[in-house]
Amino acid sequence: MPVFRIGVDDFQELIDEGGYFVDKSLLIREVIEGNKVVLLPRPRRFGKTLNMTMLRYFFERSDEDRRYLFQNLAIASYPDCMQHQGQYPVIFISLKDVKGTTWNEMRNRLIEKIAELLIPLPYLRPDLPPIYQRGFDALYTGTPDDATLKASLKNLITWLYTFHKKPVIVLIDEYDTPMIEGWQNGYYDKIADFLRSWLGGGLKHENAHALYRAVITGILRVAKESIFSGLNNLFVSTSLLPNTLSTLFGFTEEEVLQILRDFGRLDQADIVRDWYDGYRFGSQTIYNPWSVSMYISQYPAPPAPYWLNTASNTLVYEELGKGGIGIKQDLEQLLSGEIIRYPITETITFRDIGKNPAHIWSFLYFSGYLRAEDPRFADYNPTLLTYALSIPNLEISTAYQQFVNNIFGNGDTTAGMKSFVSFFLESRSQAVLEDTLQNLILSLVSIHDLAKLPEAVFHAFVLGLLANLRAVYEIRSQPETGFGRA
Secondary structure: OOOOOOOOHHHHHHOOOOOOOOOOOOOOHHHHHOEEEEEEEEEOOOOHHHHHHHHHHHHHHEEEEEEHHHOOOOOHHOOHHOOOOOOOOEEEEEEOOOOOOHHHHHHHHHHHHHHHHHHOOOOHHHHHHHHHHHHHHHHHHOOOOOOHOOOOHHHHHHHHHHHHOOOOEEEEEEEOHHHHHHHHHOHHHHHHHHHHHHHHHHHHHOOOEEEEEEEEOOOOOOHHHHHOOOOOOEEEOOOOOOOOOOOOOOEEEHHHHHHHOOOOOOHHHHHHHHHOOEEEOOOHHHHHHEHHHHHHHHOOOOOOOOOHHHHOOHHHHHHHHHOHHHHHHHHHHHHOOOOEEEEEOOOHHHHHHHHHHHHHHHHHHOOOEEEEEEEEEEEEEEEEEEEEEEEOHHHHHHHHHHHHHHHHHHOOOOOHHHHHHHHHHHHHOHHHHHHHHHHHHHOOOOHHHOOOOHHHHHHHHHHHHHHHHOOOOOOOOOOOOEEEEH
């Protein structure tokens, strides 16, 4: 019986332990035949780290023969690609755990990560000029100044190329984790400045021959105009439009059916589809690979929001909560199974998110909380491309339901008012609503209240009932229009 190795995201470890692997090895061919620098934004837990370690073990020069790792995979059918196996010095760095509540803490974590790269490379130092030896020593001992730290990627590429006489492959996993940390903890400008210098200096290398390929992954495509502004050699493999990389992250329909056959769970296809399908990368329907793997591994346990439980959804809830009445009305449409149509902004920065509803939906799309399809130019602007946005599956619907529950859970309303609010939002029966209001009036309002201005009293009464819906709806009493009432 095959077995998923849940939580193993190192390719060699997975293969050596006999773990079930959905073959994504043609990503190697895409890297060889593709652009010099490529950014791959995909949601978390969609196989980015596993794919990046696969690239590392394929390209990296090593005393160990690693060809066996690929002999049964699709890439083995491409002899021209296999000639690249084990031929290059590789810089592999994952920033997914580089976090800090202050800039100093973040800076120390970055220094540690870069120092780890130098641990197996002391052989580089003797051939370096003295000025670079001092930089090497500072990085190796964790004592670089800001200039040395910012130039570390560029210098390491140069040192490896000079020694090996082979161009370098750079693999940077989860580049945007420090950005998210900086945004949440108040040092966004500092981390943005660092990444701009570090990535720009390294990946737009003054010696073009020193860099063979660079692959960058992240959850969000953020701050292109600031972080990647100097990289005119950057190709972004967007998940919005069809491209050859669309099927290489996440599981396709065919792959899921094959998984279910291999595990003897083909009778669970409909449940897996309802709960974990619904993503759209280009023209491809994509399943959440983490949740599919967890569901099959945990069977016969019922389906659950496995992906949602792998990380905090605080940032998502915060942005939805700050979005205002328009966002909440759009959210109501989504939860009703309807679509909303907005442009998806691929070059958003974190500063943009709260300024325009379209930016919040872009943020949610790239984070994996929305499905985008059916691109059309807007009627009001024939140059603006918009997408039909919807909730992809039952798992993600759970996230939005949790957000709505958080809104109502934070109110100070009494139990009775909560019941009325719940009834008012869910009731579709005019007669029942009329009866409810009539009963409330008869039991609560005195004839003396209604003696002079019964309409005004009833108006104020209903307005009071609706006041507690302000978190969801815009409530206004007799709004003026022009010089008078509507």
